[in-house]
Each structure stands twice: as C-alpha cells, then as structure tokens.
Amino acid sequence: VQLVESGGGLVQAGGSLRLSCAVSGLSFDDYAIGWFRQAPGKEREGVSCNSKGDERTYYADSVKGRFTISIDKAKNTVYLQMDTLKPEDTAVYYCAADRSGIYMTGTVVGGAPIVGMDYWGKGTLVTVSS
Numbered sequence: 001v002q003l004v005e006s007g008g009g010l011v012q013a014g015g016s017l018r019l020s021c022a023v024s025g026l027s028f029d030d031y032a033i034g035w036f037r038q039a040p041g042k043e044r045e046g047v048s049c050n051s052k053g054d055e056r057t058y059y060a061d062s063v064k065g066r067f068t069i070s071i072d073k074a075k076n077t078v079y080l081q082m083d084t085l086k087p088e089d090t091a092v093y094y095c096a097a098d099r100s101g102i103y104m105t106g107t108v109v110g111g112a113p114i115v116g117m118d119y120w121g122k123g124t125l126v127t128v129s130s
Contacts, residue, residue, distance in 0.1 A: 001025035001119045003095045008124030011085055015128075019080040021095030021121060028073055029053055031118070032101040034108060035069065035080045037091035037126075044094070046108035048080060052101030058108045063089075085128045095121040 007019040023033065034049025048059045048069040057069050068081040078095060096117045098104040103116030 001097070003097060003119055003121035005093060005095050005121045005124040008093060008126045010127045010129065013085060013087055013128055013130050015085050016081070016083045017085065017126060019082065019093055019095075019124060019126070021078040021080075023076045023078060023095075023097070026097060026119070028071055028076075031097040031099050032104045033071070033078045033095065033097050034058075034104045035078075036094045036096055036107075036114065037089075038094070038123075039088075039091040042091075044114055046104065046111075046114070047093070049098075049104045049108045050078070051105065052098075058105055060108055060111075082126070085126075087128045087130045090126060090128045092123040092125050094123045 002024045004022045032052040035047040036044050037047050038044040050057050066084045070079045097119040099118050106112040107114050
C-alpha cells in the first residue's frame with residue numbers, strides 16, 4: 001500500500017491550492033481516506049475525510065466551508081481543494097487510510113486522538129504567507 005501526497009507549495013493568504021493523494025494497493029470501498037495536518041510545534045490534527053463505503057464527507061470546524069475533499073476512483077486519487085487559505089493553515093499535510101472508518105471520523109469531527117490509522121503518506125508542505 002502506498003499513499004503519495006503532492007500539490008503543496010507557497011501561496012498568499014486568500015489563495016487556493018489543491019492537494020492530491022495517489023493511492024495504490026487498497027480499495028476506497030474498504031477504507032476511509034482522509035487528510036491530516038501538522039503545523040510547526042503543534043500536534044497533528046484531522047482536517048477532512050470521506051466515509052468508508054459511501055459518499056459522506058467530514059470536515060474539521062477550522063476548515064469547514066473552505067476545504068473540499070473528493071475522490072476520483074478512476075485515478076485512485078483523493079483530492080483536497082483548499083480555498084481562502086489563511087496563514088494558520090500552514091502545515092505539513094498528510095494523507096491517511098483507516099480500514100475501520102471509525103477512528104478517522106472521530107478525529108476529524110470530534111478532535112479525538114489520532115489512533116488506528118493503517119497507512120500514512122509522507123506529507124506535503126503548505127505555506128500560506130500573510
């Protein structure tokens with residue numbers, strides 16, 4: 001199994017970026033796939049995820065209305081469209097896969113500790129300048 005993120009970079013506040021997570025070796029029907037981020041000096045946090053086996057999506061309150069997660073099954077890729085970026089969005093963004101589908105939702109929506117992720121990507125850096 002591999003999860004490979006791309007699309008990070010430097011952007012001005014108010015701008016947009018689209019992150020990609022190329023997934024291989026697993027089925028989207030069997031895993032919840034989502035995005036996490038870790039800012040300098042802070043703990044990793046859940047940002048957004050899809051629901052295992054259906055079309056539901058979830059977002060942390062801090063990004064709701066600005067970020068959109070989507071899946072292209074034909075390309076085996078998960079995207080995170082990030083609009084109206086703020087300096088506080090600066091972080092390394094990671095893609096992860098959760099076979100249970102429960103742990104990831106609990107982290108993204110409820111802020112629960114990050115546990116139970118089966119696979120992680122290596123991350124892509126997003127820097128938002130003010």
